[in-house]
Amino acid sequence: MELRKNYFADVRKDGLHEIGQPRPRLDSPGHVTGKTAYFADRNFPGMLHLKMVRSPHHHARIRSIDTSEAEKHPGVARVLTAKDVPHNVYTILILIQIGPEDETVLADGKVRWKGEAVVAVLAETERAAQEAAAKVKVDYEVLPAVFDMEEALKPGAPLVNEHHGQNYYLYDSGECRKVRFGDVEAGFAMADHILEQSYQSSPIEHAPTETTGCVVAPEGNDRFTCYTNTQAMFFTLDNTSIILQMPGSKLHFVGGTVGGGFGGKVDVIVEPIAILAAKLTGRPVSFIYSREEEMQVSSPRAAEKVVIKDGVMKDGRIVARKVTGYTDAGAYSRHSPYGAQKGAAHYPGPYTIPNVWIDTYCVYTNRTPSSAMRGFGVTIGDFALEVQMDKLARLIGMDPLEFRFINAYRDGDMKAHRQPTEGAALIECMQEASRAANWPVAEKYMAMSSYRKGA
Amino acid sequence: MAKVPVQFTLNGSEKAEFVESGTTLLHALRDKIGDTSPKGGCHQGTCGACSVIIDGELRLSCLTLAETCNGTDIKTTAGLAEGGVLHPLQRAFLDAFATQCGFCTPGMIMAAKVLLDRTPNPSREEVIEALSGNICRCTGYEPIIQAVLTAARANSQNAA
Numbered sequence: 100m101e102l103r104k105n106y107f108a109d110v111r112k113d114g115l116h117e118i119g120q121p122r123p124r125l126d127s128p129g130h131v132t133g134k135t136a137y138f139a140d141r142n143f144p145g146m147l148h149l150k151m152v153r154s155p156h157h158h159a160r161i162r163s164i165d166t167s168e169a170e171k172h173p174g175v176a177r178v179l180t181a182k183d184v185p186h187n188v189y190t191i192l193i194l195i196q197i198g199p200e201d202e203t204v205l206a207d208g209k210v211r212w213k214g215e216a217v218v219a220v221l222a223e224t225e226r227a228a229q230e231a232a233a234k235v236k237v238d239y240e241v242l243p244a245v246f247d248m249e250e251a252l253k254p255g256a257p258l259v260n261e262h263h264g265q266n267y268y269l270y271d272s273g274e275c276r277k278v279r280f281g282d283v284e285a286g287f288a289m290a291d292h293i294l295e296q297s298y299q300s301s302p303i304e305h306a307p308t309e310t311t312g313c314v315v316a317p318e319g320n321d322r323f324t325c326y327t328n329t330q331a332m333f334f335t336l337d338n339t340s341i342i343l344q345m346p347g348s349k350l351h352f353v354g355g356t357v358g359g360g361f362g363g364k365v366d367v368i369v370e371p372i373a374i375l376a377a378k379l380t381g382r383p384v385s386f387i388y389s390r391e392e393e394m395q396v397s398s399p400r401a402a403e404k405v406v407i408k409d410g411v412m413k414d415g416r417i418v419a420r421k422v423t424g425y426t427d428a429g430a431y432s433r434h435s436p437y438g439a440q441k442g443a444a445h446y447p448g449p450y451t452i453p454n455v456w457i458d459t460y461c462v463y464t465n466r467t468p469s470s471a472m473r474g475f476g477v478t479i480g481d482f483a484l485e486v487q488m489d490k491l492a493r494l495i496g497m498d499p500l501e502f503r504f505i506n507a508y509r510d511g512d513m514k515a516h517r518q519p520t521e522g523a524a525l526i527e528c529m530q531e532a533s534r535a536a537n538w539p540v541a542e543k544y545m546a547m548s549s550y551r552k553g554a
Numbered sequence: 555m556a557k558v559p560v561q562f563t564l565n566g567s568e569k570a571e572f573v574e575s576g577t578t579l580l581h582a583l584r585d586k587i588g589d590t591s592p593k594g595g596c597h598q599g600t601c602g603a604c605s606v607i608i609d610g611e612l613r614l615s616c617l618t619l620a621e622t623c624n625g626t627d628i629k630t631t632a633g634l635a636e637g638g639v640l641h642p643l644q645r646a647f648l649d650a651f652a653t654q655c656g657f658c659t660p661g662m663i664m665a666a667k668v669l670l671d672r673t674p675n676p677s678r679e680e681v682i683e684a685l686s687g688n689i690c691r692c693t694g695y696e697p698i699i700q701a702v703l704t705a706a707r708a709n710s711q712n713a714a
Contacts, residue, residue, distance in 0.1 A: 123648065130656030131644040131663065133591025133631040140590035308595040308603055308657045308691045358593070358657030359691045390596040 106527045110550065126356075137358050138326040141314045143383035147176050149376055150228035152218035152235045153396065154210035157244035157465040158257065161208055161217070165236040169220055172234055174227030177380050179219040181207035184375060185344040188262070190432050191367050194337050201262035202431040202468070204342055204372055210239070211259055211430035212465055214396040221376050221384065244465035248404060248425045251464050259430055259463040268428070268436045268461035276443035278457035280515035286419025286454030290410025292494050297406045298483035302399035302427070305472055309358020311397055312387030313369050315377040323374050324351040330364040338367040343375055350374070362471035366398050366433055398470035401435055402427040405446075405483040410454075411491050415505040422446040424459035424480065429468035434475070436461045441476030447515045448484040449525045450506040455515035500533060504544040523549040558621045564589065565633025573620045580604045580615035583630065591632035591660045595689070602688030605661035606630050612668040614687075631660035634667070642705040642712075643667060650701035654692035662688050666702045675706055 102119035129135035166178040181187050187207055190200045206217045218235045222228035243257040250256055251266040259266050267274050287293055313327035329335045332354050340347045357364060373386040388397065403426055410419035424442045428435035439461035446457050472478075492502035504526065512520045526549045533540050557572040564587065571586050580597075583589045583606070592615050595603035599617040606615045607629040634641040640648070643663050653659045662685060669676055669684035676684070681702045690698065 121651075124651065124653070126656060127648050127651075127653045130653040130659040131631075131640065131647045132635055133589075133660040135656050136590075137593070137657065139594065140584070142585050142588075306691055308601055308655070308689060309593065310595070357655060358595075359655045361691075390598060390600075 135356060137309060137356050138314055138328050139312060139387055141326045143316050146383040146385050147221045147380060148225040148228045149373060149384055149386040150220050150232045151216045152232045154213055154215040154217055156210060156239055156241050157213045158242040159210050159239040160242060161206060162238040162240055164218060166218060168234040169231040172231035174223040175231045177221045181205040186342050189342050191338055197436055199262050201260055212467055214467060219372055221380060246464050246466055248427050248462040248464060251462050259465055263463060266463045275458040275460045276440045278443050278455060278515050281454035283419045283421050283454045283456035287410040290418050291413045292411050294491055294494055295408040296487055299404045300402055300479045302402045302469060304394055304399045305361040305363030307359030307363055310388040310390060310393040311364055311369055313373050314385045315373045316383045317377050317381055322349050322351060323377055324353060325370055325374055327352060327354045327370055328357045328364055329354055330357055330360040335367045335370050339371045339374060342371040362473055363397055365471045398433060398468055400472035400475055401438060401469035403479040405480055407483060407487045409491055411495060413495055415497050415502050417450060417452050417506050419454040420447060420452045421456040426461050427466060427469060428461050428463055429466040431468040433468050433470040435469055438476035442480050444516045445477045445480055449508050451508045451512040500529060500538055501540050501544055503529060504547060510550040560620050560624055562623045563627045565629055575621060577620045578616055579618040579620045579623055582620035583615060589630055589632050591630045593657055603658050603661045605664040607664055607668060612665055631663045642708045646701040646705035650697045650704060652697040652701035654694050658688055658690045662698055670706055675710055
């Protein structure tokens with residue numbers, strides 16, 4: 100590894116003793132010897148296995164649920180429905196006052212996406228649980244469903260989630276998150292060229308090698324130890340406490356060892372129902388997603404649509420940018436209202452643009468609820484923005500890298516969401532990229548600086 | 555359900571268990587015997603995390619029935635270090651930063667071991683081919699390939 104010390108040399112204290120030096124990872128010896136303990140490596144005598152009965156419909160009313168045959172199946176210890184869950188309607192971000200509670204642990208009267216959890220079956224073996232789950236009879240009245248964000252926002256679209264009352268998340272700013280900076284229409288009026296383009300992405304599954312799950316052991320004193328691969332330990336503990344109406348002191352979470360997460364293990368899905376099952380049966384409980392559940396049921400990255408309209412001058416300056424972003428939350432909020440909000444702050448990109456208008460919508464559809472994944476709210480936006488930057492450069496006949504130097508944000512520039520830029524390094528990154536990729540730019544750009552005035 | 559007796563050698567020691575007919579070797583190793591080094595990633599033979607060595611052959615323990623392993627010699631990553639000294643493959647995986655989440659690592663090491671046992675000096679292409687049944691979703695394939703090549707070089711130097 101090569102450490103370039105010429106960048107920021109005059110403002111950096113040069114005490115970099117660790118950077119550029121290999122250091123052994125503390126967890127690797129456990130990994131290479133097979134000794135690292137993942138949650139599923141815990142096994143307890145008398146452990147029950149939980150299998151979920153899931154909705155086969157995208158949107159349906161539940162007329163009735165009959166668990167009698169499942170309860171009689173050999174090896175079944177307990178069958179759980181909505182009425183067994185103390186606080187069944189929840190939402191993860193209520194911990195930071197982002198409501199309303201809009202999702203059920205077990206479906207109550209309605210299902211809003213294909214794969215939604217309806218009934219939990221606990222049995223001595225995975226096989227018995229699976230067989231008994233197949234014997235649960237749910238009578239559904241299928242309802243019209245909506246899968247497209249723009250369709251969902253039209254008047255008369257099927258209402259996905261009654262807890263919201265409309266098919267978008269209602270922010271304190273209204274139907275979308277808004278950023279207003281300068282006068283975007285004046286910017287378009289003065290622009291030499293205007294380019295409006297639309298970009299779309301599909302949901303993306305994290306597909307970790309280790310599927311989502313947990314193992315719960317009752318400690319015998321009304322306290323429960325939950326071994327889990329959650330990426331959000333305290334979020335999970337606090338939400339479990341709310342859902343089970345149980346003080347946090349009764350819950351002992353053990354985790355931190357995750358067999359691949361990538362954001363896919365930040366929702367609170369398996370732990371509350373498994374702990375409830377352990378409480379009601381007095382026995383250890385294992386709830387592990389099958390590979391099929393991991394691919395079909397766990398939250399993916401949200402589908403997004405990004406519409407960008409830019410006004411650009413012949414000399415390369417972007418003078419106006421208007422962005423409308425749509426984030427497909429699926430049937431429930433989970434982390435998507437936050438993801439869409441991140442997008443609102445991010446859409447100008449790492450560029451200084453004097454006139455900006457941004458609207459981002461978090462939209463509800465009858466699709467699998469989406470949630471976090473590596474840079475969610477930003478990653479798809481970056482794809483759209485950078486493709487747009489290349490198109491703009493082509494439009495005015497300019498080198499795409501030089502075009503970015505002209506618009507790059509620098510220390511002291513005011514961003515559209517009113518945060519002054521600090522610690523920018525885009526110019527320097529592009530200078531190094533220009534060298535590394537052998538993509539030369541004019542000398543004046545190689546002399547620029549993110550922080551030195553006049554340079 | 556009827557139980558079936560199974561006896562095999564696991565990492566040099568004799569094991570005897572009664573299993574339900576149809577029990578996978580993965581289940582028997584992890585939940586009956588307590589060797590949790592093979593991992594269950596897909597339970598359908600596609601990810602390679604459950605790989606073990608049976609009589610010198612690389613096998614997916616999630617698709618192998620325990621009752622078919624009578625009298626076999628089974629090796630897992632948990633038994634690779636001898637007397638607390640890491641196997642050259644384990645050493646190389648450590649030194650090359652070839653682990654991230656670690657879930658695929660025991661299976662990767664098994665696949666690599668079978669390769670090096672047969673082909674002590676593999677080409678890069680042979681390493682890639684040998685690891686092609688093992689998925690790393692942290693996508694750290696390059697350090698893993700380098701680790702296997704490094705272990706092969708260490709082996710051949712020791713032999714020389």
